[in-house]
Structure formats: structure tokens, C-alpha cells
Amino acid sequence: MAQAVASPESRPSTGGTGRIKLRWTDIFIGLGVIMLIVGASGMVQRLTQGLAPTNLTSYVPWGLWVGFYDYLIWLEVGSLLVFTTLFYLTGASNLKPIKAYALFTGFTVVLMALIIVLFDLGHPERFWHVLVYPDFSSMIAWMVWLHAAYLVLLTVELALVLFGNGRFENILTILAYLSLPMGLALIIVSGSIFGVIATRPLWNTASLPLMFLISSLAAGSGLLTLLVVLFWPDKRDENYRMIVQRLARLTSILLAGGVFAAGVIGFTMLYKGSGSPIRAEGINLILSGPYAWSFWIVHILLGVLIPLVLMITMPRKPVIVGIAAFLSTVTFVAVTLNVVIPVLVTPDLEGLATAFVDPKLNVNYVPNLMEWLMLAFIFGLGSLIYGLGLRFLPLRSRHEEVNHG
Amino acid sequence: MTDQNEVKQASDVTRRNFLKGLMGGAGAAAAAAAFEVLADNPAVLLAQDDEALPVTGTLALSSAGEGGPIDVLERMRAELSRALQKPVAERRWVMVIDLRKCVGCHACTISCVAENKLPPGVVYRPVLEEEWGTYPNVGRRFVPRPCMQCENPPCVPVCPVGATYTNEEGIVEMNYERCIGCRYCITACPYSARVTDFGFTYNQDMPEAEGLILGQARADDYERAANFEYGKAYPREGRNSPIGNARKCHFCQHRILEGALPACVTTCIGRATLFGDANDPDSLVAEMIARPNVMRLREELGTEPRVYYLT
Numbered sequence: 001m002a003q004a005v006a007s008p009e010s011r012p013s014t015g016g017t018g019r020i021k022l023r024w025t026d027i028f029i030g031l032g033v034i035m036l037i038v039g040a041s042g043m044v045q046r047l048t049q050g051l052a053p054t055n056l057t058s059y060v061p062w063g064l065w066v067g068f069y070d071y072l073i074w075l076e077v078g079s080l081l082v083f084t085t086l087f088y089l090t091g092a093s094n095l096k097p098i099k100a101y102a103l104f105t106g107f108t109v110v111l112m113a114l115i116i117v118l119f120d121l122g123h124p125e126r127f128w129h130v131l132v133y134p135d136f137s138s139m140i141a142w143m144v145w146l147h148a149a150y151l152v153l154l155t156v157e158l159a160l161v162l163f164g165n166g167r168f169e170n171i172l173t174i175l176a177y178l179s180l181p182m183g184l185a186l187i188i189v190s191g192s193i194f195g196v197i198a199t200r201p202l203w204n205t206a207s208l209p210l211m212f213l214i215s216s217l218a219a220g221s222g223l224l225t226l227l228v229v230l231f232w233p234d235k236r237d238e239n240y241r242m243i244v245q246r247l248a249r250l251t252s253i254l255l256a257g258g259v260f261a262a263g264v265i266g267f268t269m270l271y272k273g274s275g276s277p278i279r280a281e282g283i284n285l286i287l288s289g290p291y292a293w294s295f296w297i298v299h300i301l302l303g304v305l306i307p308l309v310l311m312i313t314m315p316r317k318p319v320i321v322g323i324a325a326f327l328s329t330v331t332f333v334a335v336t337l338n339v340v341i342p343v344l345v346t347p348d349l350e351g352l353a354t355a356f357v358d359p360k361l362n363v364n365y366v367p368n369l370m371e372w373l374m375l376a377f378i379f380g381l382g383s384l385i386y387g388l389g390l391r392f393l394p395l396r397s398r399h400e401e402v403n404h405g
Numbered sequence: 406m407t408d409q410n411e412v413k414q415a416s417d418v419t420r421r422n423f424l425k426g427l428m429g430g431a432g433a434a435a436a437a438a439a440f441e442v443l444a445d446n447p448a449v450l451l452a453q454d455d456e457a458l459p460v461t462g463t464l465a466l467s468s469a470g471e472g473g474p475i476d477v478l479e480r481m482r483a484e485l486s487r488a489l490q491k492p493v494a495e496r497r498w499v500m501v502i503d504l505r506k507c508v509g510c511h512a513c514t515i516s517c518v519a520e521n522k523l524p525p526g527v528v529y530r531p532v533l534e535e536e537w538g539t540y541p542n543v544g545r546r547f548v549p550r551p552c553m554q555c556e557n558p559p560c561v562p563v564c565p566v567g568a569t570y571t572n573e574e575g576i577v578e579m580n581y582e583r584c585i586g587c588r589y590c591i592t593a594c595p596y597s598a599r600v601t602d603f604g605f606t607y608n609q610d611m612p613e614a615e616g617l618i619l620g621q622a623r624a625d626d627y628e629r630a631a632n633f634e635y636g637k638a639y640p641r642e643g644r645n646s647p648i649g650n651a652r653k654c655h656f657c658q659h660r661i662l663e664g665a666l667p668a669c670v671t672t673c674i675g676r677a678t679l680f681g682d683a684n685d686p687d688s689l690v691a692e693m694i695a696r697p698n699v700m701r702l703r704e705e706l707g708t709e710p711r712v713y714y715l716t
Contacts, residue, residue: 052603140565199594348596352531358528
């Protein structure tokens, strides 16, 4: 049955003219295989030598991988929050053709996020301790439990959508409503992991979890827009242009709103009389420190300004909106990296960095090749799973196949 | 009687009087008298204050001789023995570090590394160096920084698996077997007193060699041998704990339980680091933390450290 409702990605690769058509499933599988091969050495080093080959130190204990983990949470939860809200709460049933794609994308991203954070542990083989010996005074315990529950919920939802033949709509509706508070909690908790740390003034603000939520919705909305542009079954459909236009508007509002909120918070923190020079120092480090390029060029220019201009000026051109959504979605990782790293490279105590000289006792951190390679391996794995899913799973709904196929 | 008189005389010679004597008009005569006394009783210089320590109770039975001025280590050992007689929950271990006496020799750091067999990249008690001012008005001080063993430790509630906790005596412990290595506690510690054991060894790049005392294999014998943190043996094998874990100072709890002072205390050449039971009103540390010149690091956070600094 699955083959009967095959997705457009699984159609023959040559058209009537004999020209080779590049399909998304091939791109994802090909990219996945390449990244797995390229990143294999990073994973081998991680498996055999633990965290030693990384550039992480005792004073900068979290880095590239934690930044990417949070980024992936933003994507997975944000895209599904936006989709579920639009589809179930606002009655945007015309989004149905993209439902399975949104769920499957979220599922793949959840898997990648969990694998990344698993290998960030000093003892990944003990991950189950959090399930068996949880201490719920810790935000990480909440996050692991919520994330595991979210993965289960998403898996069930996806399975019912793909293989339920439309028989479980009521259950799906309940699950979707359940995913809203669960997703919200997951995002808030992932922000609270940083927000509750009193010793890091730049993290320790009540606004941080809320900023995580706004950022997640903006990034997720961009991802959803991209999915519509990539996988909508019939691109000649006027419904398609209308949905792209509305999603572009929503993404623009969330992006602009997020930047505005972050700006207000940032300016408040920068105020000299605020009584927290360390907090101002942290903001300055983001704005003008060694990582400033990632904030100004990657996030603000490529992730906000260019997408905003493209989506506002050409909202009815799906390809342009797709490019804008891609830029916005991909570059959001600069935000999570700027949340995690600059705060940690500011030492707690004066003289700490020079008190005992050792490569693992310093406050300088730039991710090294091994860290990038391991990340490439996990993204390769995700890309391969995604490509295979596009090829073999009945992601395109039967309804759409009948009407538009 | 003669001995007692000499002791009394020694007790009366304080550092302040000694220095006054050296610099004052009495000059040579005072210095000669002072040196004479010190030659007989060098422990006077080891006393904790400008006044020689009072000698009372069990302290009089110290190795310095009945009623004699004693090395503060002797006093602290006696107090430690006394504290160990008490129920566990009635002890409150604190450390006092006199910044005026610390000369920045790093002996405490090294003794801690040796005692706990700490690998490269793991240090429990670095000595921070601070400089301030502009020439000619400059200042410099050394700040040893063990774990503060906070009464409200920020590192404890953040642990997702309860692998770190405060024991009955107030020491923040690690359960290495439970710890998953998420390093959340490290980010939460306001004193950067926790580190990750990345699994390095000192001789990992050493060439292989034949012989009994040369080469990696022989050196490994020592390096792989177990340490005894928390009273358990932790041989350094494979990726086993404490490799991959967060690690921290524990006031040498394994030594304390055997009646020995923490390694950093016994090796401090200036007797700048003191240790004892703050619940014992007669203890040296209880006296010291009642002083007006006492401070604790980052008190504004409300962590209530059990490490006090005299400034």
C-alpha cells in the first residue's frame, strides 16, 4: 500500500525527454552518504577517545554540539508548533498535504538532536540513568524526559498518519493537541537549562526561555515554509501560492518580532547603570568579540535582513520565499551558538585561566575539526534517514494523490 | 620549672614584638633575644596570629611538649580527632585560608594532585594570582581556590541523576558511577571548582621502552594504580570512571575519616590553610571565622561557602 501512494520524490528519475531529473530523495541520500564518509573519522575519535580530542575544556564545558542540539530543538518543536497551531487551532486544513512531511521532518530532527546530545555526554552509555534515577530539580532531567516523550508522541503520530489510512483522525487530533503543551514545555525547559544558572548573568534572565520560544517559532516557521516549497504536490495549484505567501508573512512577523524582542533585552542589559557589568560584557562579546561575525553576518544579515527583504518584497514567488526560508532556517544555528559559547568563555574568577596551565583548563574555545566531523557524521545520518524516508514512506497523502496526482 | 619559664617567654614573643625589636632602637639586643627564643621554639612563628596561640586542654599533650607552643597542624590534628568522636551530623568541616600568609608556592596544588592522583587537565585547588593598581601603588595576592563546599551548592540541584550531593558533614560529594558526564554542574559552579576528567595520562605520548624503570609501561603502573577518593578505589582503566566524569575537591574526605588533615593543609608551608570543625567552639577554625577580616568568595550569590578567607 505504501508504494501505491508514493511521493513525487520516488518517481522515475528520467522524464519523457530523457533528461536526468535531480530528485530530493537522491540529494538527501547522496549528501548523507558523503557526510557519513567525511565525518566517520570524527565519530571514530569520539567513540575511542571520548571528549579528549575536542576543544572543549573544563571552563568551556559546552560548545558546538550543545549549540546544535538547541538549534535542532528549535527546528523540530518550532515547526510542529506552528504546523499544529495552524492546522488544528486555526483550521488551516489546506495544509494537509504537508502534514506527513512536517511530522517526518520533526521526527528526523528529534533523532539527530538526541544523537548529538548523547555523544556530548562523558558517559553516553549511561544515558538511561536519567530515566531510572531522575532528579527533577534539574532542568536537564526534565528536558530528557520531555524529549523522550516527545519522540514517542511524534513516532506514534507519524505512524498513524502514514499507515492509519485515515482511520485514526480523532486520536491524531488528541495527540496533536497534546504535542502543543509538550512542545512548549520542551522549548521553555531547554531555555531554562541556561536561564536558571545564577552564576552566568547573561543566561540568568527570566526572558531567556521566552526568547527560546520566539526563536523556535521563527526558525520553525521558516522550516515549515521550506517544506511547503520543497514538497507541495502540485506547484501549479493557486492554493500553494496562497499558503506560501501566508507562511512567508508569518515567518517575517516572527523574525522581526524576535529581533525586536532580543534588541530590547540586549539594550537593557547593555545599559551601564544596570548593575551587571558582566552581563554587559557578555553582550559586548557577542556584538564585537571574536564570534561577532557569526552574529552580524550569519544571523542578522543572512538569517534576518536578507530573508525579510525577500519575503516582504516577493511573497508570491515561492522559489524566492523558499530561498529566504532556507537562509533563515539554516543560519539560526548562529543564535544558539552565541547563546552557549560567549557566556562560557568569560571566566568566573579573575586569574583562573592562568592559575594552572593546561590545554583543558583554559577559557578559549573554537570548535575543532573533530567536532565538526562528528557533527557532519550525525547530519549525514539524518540526511540519509530523511532521504530514505522520502523514497520509501508514503508521505504524500492519498487524498492529494487522488486530487492532484 | 625552667622549661615552663622558657615556654612562657616564647609565648610572649610575638611576631609584632619580634619585628618591632628588629626595627626599633633596641635593635641588636632585641633581635638577639628574639633569635635566641626562636632558636629554642621555632613553632612560635607558625602560630596563627600576632599573639601566640593559647595552649589548653588536649592541645597541651601535643608533640611540642606539655604546655608548649605548638605547630597549628598539631592543634588541628588534635581537634580533628576530637571532632571524629562526635556523631557525623554534628560536624561542620570548614577551611580557612589566610591570604596574608599565602606566598603562592603552589605546594597545596601539587600535594592535592599527588594525593588524589589527578591526571593532566584535572586540578582541584589551583592558586589564583591577582594583581591590581599601577606602579608604584600595586598589590598582589594569591588566592587558593578549593571547592567551596557550599551550604547551598548550585552544582547539586542541576545534576539530572542526583550524582552529586551534600553529605552529612557538609562535603559535596560525587557519585562517579552515577554521573553521566553532562557537565551541567560545571557550568553551574560559580567558582569553576569542578573540572572534567577527559581521560588523559601523563605518559600517553611517552615512547615504549624495555627495562624496569623506563618507558610507558612502567610509568603506567603508577599512573593506572587506583586513587582512593570517597574511600573507594578508582583504578584508571579504559574509559571507566572517573574518566568522563565531573571531578572536584572533597576536602580529602578519605584522609579526614582516617584522622589526617587534607593534603593541602599539611603541605602549606606558611600554614595559611586551616581546617577543622566549625561546630567546635574551641577549634582554631571557629576562632578564625569569627574574625572581622574574614570573607568568602562571591557571597552575593547566597551559596554560603564553607571556605573562608582571611584578608
